[in-house]
Amino acid sequence: MLRIIVETVSPVHLSYSPSVGTFSPTLDYIPGSVIRGVLAKWYDENISSTSEFNKVFFHERTFFSSLTPTGGYKRSKVIPKTAYSCKYKPGFMKNGSHGVYDMLYDFLDKDKQTIKDTCGHDNNCNASIIPISGYYAGTSKYESIEVRKRIEMKTSINSEVNTISSSNLYQLEFIEEQQKFSGFINFSKKDLETAFFNKLSKNKLILRIGSKTSSGNGKIILSELEKYEPQKLAEQEERLESLQKIIRENFNNKYLQPDETIFTITLQSDTILLDKRLNYKNNISPTDLAYYVHPKLIDSTPNLTNSNDPQIAFSSSKIIGGWNHLWGTPKKNANIIEAGSVFIFKIKTNRKDLIKWFTKAENEGIGERRAEGFGEILFCDEFHLRNIGGG
Ligand SMILES: [Zn+2]
Numbered sequence: 001m002l003r004i005i006v007e008t009v010s011p012v013h014l015s016y017s018p019s020v021g022t023f024s025p026t027l028d029y030i031p032g033s034v035i036r037g038v039l040a041k042w043y044d045e046n047i048s049s050t051s052e053f054n055k056v057f058f059h060e061r062t063f064f065s066s067l068t069p070t071g072g073y074k075r076s077k078v079i080p081k082t083a084y085s086c087k088y089k090p091g092f093m094k095n096g097s098h099g100v101y102d103m104l105y106d107f108l109d110k111d112k113q114t115i116k117d118t119c120g121h122d123n124n125c126n127a128s129i130i131p132i133s134g135y136y137a138g139t140s141k142y143e144s145i146e147v148r149k150r151i152e153m154k155t156s157i158n159s160e161v162n163t164i165s166s167s168n169l170y171q172l173e174f175i176e177e178q179q180k181f182s183g184f185i186n187f188s189k190k191d192l193e194t195a196f197f198n199k200l201s202k203n204k205l206i207l208r209i210g211s212k213t214s215s216g217n218g219k220i221i222l223s224e225l226e227k228y229e230p231q232k233l234a235e236q237e238e239r240l241e242s243l244q245k246i247i248r249e250n251f252n253n254k255y256l257q258p259d260e261t262i263f264t265i266t267l268q269s270d271t272i273l274l275d276k277r278l279n280y281k282n283n284i285s286p287t288d289l290a291y292y293v294h295p296k297l298i299d300s301t302p303n304l305t306n307s308n309d310p311q312i313a314f315s316s317s318k319i320i321g322g323w324n325h326l327w328g329t330p331k332k333n334a335n336i337i338e339a340g341s342v343f344i345f346k347i348k349t350n351r352k353d354l355i356k357w358f359t360k361a362e363n364e365g366i367g368e369r370r371a372e373g374f375g376e377i378l379f380c381d382e383f384h385l386r387n388i389g390g391g
Pocket residue numbers: 086087088089098119120121125126127
């Protein structure tokens with residue numbers, strides 16, 4: 001597996017589709033599709049081997065992950081949608097804020113009479129708590145990883161006379177210069193990884209991404225490309241076992257029989273799932289797990305209480321578009337399940353198998369258009385194991 005780190009050299013504006021109105025916000029990460037697109041363009045212009053190009057960029061199991069802001073760490077993670085924080089002073093305690101609470105277990109407990117709804121920091125903050133989003137990283141304590149952004153005022157061009165149309169002002173948001181973003185590329189074959197690494201690690205490539213590149217924006221430098229080993233099975237096992245322990249301790253075995261295993265899936269990038277009729281989906285069901293991860297997962301259940309309650313999920317979805325840099329054409333619109341969404345399942349199966357299946361899924365992603373970075377997942381995200389009491 002390769003870790004890729006890029007640094008913004010000039011302001012970068014990224015969006016999935018043209019904005020409506022006069023303000024166009026930027027994404028605060030670099031989608032895998034963008035990195036794959038510009039690297040494919042470079043490869044196409046500089047490497048003569050067509051077969052190698054096709055294998056690297058069109059192999060269905062090559063995964064270009066999203067690049068998230070590093071904030072000085074190897075890589076940051078997406079804050080799950082179960083995370084809540086003080087309305088008055090939102091953020092992690094390490095940042096001097098009132099802490100981020102994982103509400104997963106509060107939401108799971110159907111019998112709980114009162115759910116935490118006020119901050120309670122230092123026993124004297126009565127502000128309510130609200131969902132918090134963004135990125136975090138950290139070893140012993142978590143901290144927010146922010147992306148520095150700025151807004152620039154632009155004028156549009158009057159196409160009839162080809163001059164500035166002073167009455168048509170619009171605002172464009174940019175990711176500022178000198179910020180690093182990192183992610184990974186997982187090749188299905190070692191020889192492809194080696195070929196790719198040998199070509200790209202020798203050059204400090206300067207690439208252009210996003211919009212307004214003709215006016216000097218969107219310049220990034222490929223600052224690091226390094227080989228690394230993905231997480232070991234033992235780490236996945238430790239996370240899975242910790243989750244069982246927390247659930248058993250918190251719920252006195254009321255939702256979990258001794259032969260059952262609970263697991264969570266937290267989306268680290270936007271994810272595209274299709275049903276049998278090729279319709280876009282807004283959630284992850286056992287059928288999807290069976291199709292995209294392992295057939296035996298059809299036996300899993302997304303309902304902890306064995307009642308007719310709706311599926312337990314904390315998710316949201318939206319429609320996205322996009323632009324194909326290699327072909328210079330717009331991409332088809334798609335409905336995505338947003339990064340940060342959390343899904344909970346339980347199953348009666350051998351835990352060793354479960355760990356094996358999901359370790360593979362963590363490296364290869366789930367769902368459609370994985371080569372573009374869609375479908376990155378975390379199995380039993382550490383966040384749900386460490387942030388229960390807030391941090
Ligand atoms: Zn507070």
